[in-house]
Amino acid sequence: MFRKIEHIGIAVKSLENSNTLFSKLFGKDHYKIERVESEGVSTSFFMLGETKIELVEATNENSAIAKFIEKKGEGIHHIAYDVEDIYAEMNRLKSEGFELIHPEPKRGADNKLICFLHPKTTNGVLVELCQEIQNS
Numbered sequence: 079m080f081r082k083i084e085h086i087g088i089a090v091k092s093l094e095n096s097n098t099l100f101s102k103l104f105g106k107d108h109y110k111i112e113r114v115e116s117e118g119v120s121t122s123f124f125m126l127g128e129t130k131i132e133l134v135e136a137t138n139e140n141s142a143i144a145k146f147i148e149k150k151g152e153g154i155h156h157i158a159y160d161v162e163d164i165y166a167e168m169n170r171l172k173s174e175g176f177e178l179i180h181p182e183p184k185r186g187a188d189n190k191l192i193c194f195l196h197p198k199t200t201n202g203v204l205v206e207l208c209q210e211i212q213n214s
């Protein structure tokens with residue numbers, strides 16, 4: 079079950095410039111910056127009530143974000159939904175005919191297990207599932 083929109087991901091060319099822009103827009107600063115080496119991205123997060131906005135910048139030209147910006151320009155990249163059990167959701171969605179981009183969840187930014195659904199099976203919207211990693 080999808081519980082809520084966890085964050086909206088926005089692809090940007092320059093995290094530094096966009097942090098300034100979005101701070102002005104929201105009237106508040108980002109609360110963290112995090113590099114995710116495995117994805118070739120740097121991210122920053124803004125908290126707006128229960129929902130976060132994630133700005134995503136490519137750190138190398140092979141990153142999916144670099145390719146996205148090359149094709150489509152800057153803009154909304156994905157919508158991430160909070161799920162309780164990412165493995166159960168991945169199985170459910172697979173059996174419903176959705177295409178998962180990776181067969182196993184990956185470690186994403188912000189202490190999350192994440193998984194993406196291919197946009198060709200979701201009306202062109204890149205969907206991310208994320209589950210908070212419990213620190214025991």
Ligand code: ZN
Nearest residue numbers: 087132158206
């Ligand atoms: Zn995300």
